[in-house]
Amino acid sequence: MRADVIVVGGGPCGLLTALLLGRQGINTLLLEKHPQTLNHPKAMGVTARTAEILRQIGLLDDVLIGQMARHADAVSQWLKGGLNGEVLGQSTLPKPDNRFSPCHGFHCPQPHVENVLREAVAQCSQVTCLYGAYVQDVSQSSDSVQVRFELNGNQQAANAKYLVAADGDQSFVRRRLGIERHGPGELGRFLSVYFKADIGDQLSGRLAYISNVLGADWFEMFVAVNGKDLWLMHHYLEGDETAGNYDSVAMQKIVASALGVADVDIDIISMNPWVMSPAIADRWREGRVFLVGDAAARVSPAGGLGMNNGLQSAHNLAWKLAHVIEGHQGASLLDSYEAERLPAARFTFENSSGNMDETFGIVMTALTGDWDKAREMIGRSRRSGAGYGQDFGIVYDSGAVLPDGTDAQTPIDVVNEYIEQARPGHRAPAFDVKAGGKLLSSIDMAGYQFVAWLGANANEKIFTDICPHARSLIEGRDFEAQVRDWKRLYGITSRGGVLVRPDGYVCARVS
Numbered sequence: 001m002r003a004d005v006i007v008v009g010g011g012p013c014g015l016l017t018a019l020l021l022g023r024q025g026i027n028t029l030l031l032e033k034h035p036q037t038l039n040h041p042k043a044m045g046v047t048a049r050t051a052e053i054l055r056q057i058g059l060l061d062d063v064l065i066g067q068m069a070r071h072a073d074a075v076s077q078w079l080k081g082g083l084n085g086e087v088l089g090q091s092t093l094p095k096p097d098n099r100f101s102p103c104h105g106f107h108c109p110q111p112h113v114e115n116v117l118r119e120a121v122a123q124c125s126q127v128t129c130l131y132g133a134y135v136q137d138v139s140q141s142s143d144s145v146q147v148r149f150e151l152n153g154n155q156q157a158a159n160a161k162y163l164v165a166a167d168g169d170q171s172f173v174r175r176r177l178g179i180e181r182h183g184p185g186e187l188g189r190f191l192s193v194y195f196k197a198d199i200g201d202q203l204s205g206r207l208a209y210i211s212n213v214l215g216a217d218w219f220e221m222f223v224a225v226n227g228k229d230l231w232l233m234h235h236y237l238e239g240d241e242t243a244g245n246y247d248s249v250a251m252q253k254i255v256a257s258a259l260g261v262a263d264v265d266i267d268i269i270s271m272n273p274w275v276m277s278p279a280i281a282d283r284w285r286e287g288r289v290f291l292v293g294d295a296a297a298r299v300s301p302a303g304g305l306g307m308n309n310g311l312q313s314a315h316n317l318a319w320k321l322a323h324v325i326e327g328h329q330g331a332s333l334l335d336s337y338e339a340e341r342l343p344a345a346r347f348t349f350e351n352s353s354g355n356m357d358e359t360f361g362i363v364m365t366a367l368t369g370d371w372d373k374a375r376e377m378i379g380r381s382r383r384s385g386a387g388y389g390q391d392f393g394i395v396y397d398s399g400a401v402l403p404d405g406t407d408a409q410t411p412i413d414v415v416n417e418y419i420e421q422a423r424p425g426h427r428a429p430a431f432d433v434k435a436g437g438k439l440l441s442s443i444d445m446a447g448y449q450f451v452a453w454l455g456a457n458a459n460e461k462i463f464t465d466i467c468p469h470a471r472s473l474i475e476g477r478d479f480e481a482q483v484r485d486w487k488r489l490y491g492i493t494s495r496g497g498v499l500v501r502p503d504g505y506v507c508a509r510v511s
């Protein structure tokens, strides 16, 4: 079997990588060891930036079908005694805010996201998917990568120009290549309990995506899956406890007691152990092999950023591979993947670890019985997932952006605040446009190629030397900006323009 790119792993990051490559005409082979998507949700939070990516590729509406339909009262909350107990603090949902983007973050189970991606990949003729294919060896030479895998009991082989390892936290490929990871080590072992209990209607005013419930000597974290009858509970495993210590009956009792909601049937659907052990791979590239998703960086789930970070890396990598394979750019472009996404992952890692430290700090304080201090710590907490700075404010500095001599404007709180700027290396701010008689967002005009957004009096060729394949959009000819003064926002005059990469980041600007 031969392909341009082999993707190992069909979780969200492998699926998105394969889809983006396939849609750009790259012959892609995806190998996933499980025959089916796992039904047990892990990630639940999709951030606004990830939503922009899904919108750009036309999948946002399909993913939104799986979002929690009921309006939540809070992002996260702390409760004493049970889900109906005293509210110690809530971090409320930010009001829907179209200032920066037409897309918002939302709450949606990972299996639904994966199923939408899987369906889209299945419809992409350039991608061959082999589910049930267990990759057992990887090697590479100067011009190709070889894999050996088992499928239906048979040994098979495939080779390609490049390989993307999206095989998760325990990545076989990463270990095979001898790439080390660094992180604080094992911080806790948990049992994720997926259960059915029709309690949503009893939670008036206190339906949150995440509910941290504290007792005098216990702590359980509940995650709403559909806001009605599907839930997750993360149960801390003490000492040498393992998942084997709990059967469904024992777990039902723990869930019932922590819920504190009377007379409700609890049906344990599945239990999945997981270890909190954030770590980042030292290198994200070895020759022709690239790491993406959890294989590259596993961040703490506190804040719900792992899948988002991985999907954003897949979005960054796929166009680079496609452009190099198609011969539009030299192979050195591929160096910019690690240069851009490893620092981004470190930033996300720090943020998530801060979330985790805050959560652990509150739990430990409450467990000492100092409820006043716990309340005060909850009140001070600003962390509740992806702030705008975390989500939209990641800045790239690499060979794939051309500095224009301007300085970046940096917010004081880089996690929660975001300053829009179309400086090279920044996310191109979104603005509404009218094009072809339709009202659209600039995100909708991106497709899979470079886009040169040009003022009405600009020379259409200002970016031709850098990027001859860019699609030129001239104000007045190809689009009308709606509402926002896009040239001021982009820092250009009517004679200038901004070259935006396929991943929505500014490559170059001529003011």
Ligand SMILES: Cc1cc2nc3c(=O)[nH]c(=O)nc-3n(C[C@H](O)[C@H](O)[C@H](O)COP(=O)(O)OP(=O)(O)OC[C@H]3O[C@@H](n4cnc5c(N)ncnc54)[C@H](O)[C@@H]3O)c2cc1C
Binding pocket: 008, 009, 010, 011, 012, 013, 014, 031, 032, 033, 034, 042, 043, 044, 045, 046, 110, 133, 134, 135, 136, 166, 167, 168, 169, 171, 172, 192, 274, 292, 293, 294, 295, 301, 303, 304, 305, 306, 307, 308, 309, 310
């Ligand atoms: C409890 C918990 C809560 C979380 N909450 C959030 C959240 O709210 N938001 C968020 O953004 N993230 C969250 N995450 C993180 C998120 O789940 C992961 O970041 C995400 O699943 C990573 O996707 P991936 O595609 O890189 O890896 P995975 O989802 O792990 O997929 C890897 C795939 O590779 C396959 N594979 C592995 N080895 C091989 C092999 N040798 N051959 C073939 N296939 C192989 C596996 O079967 C698997 O399907 C959470 C994680 C946990 C544990």
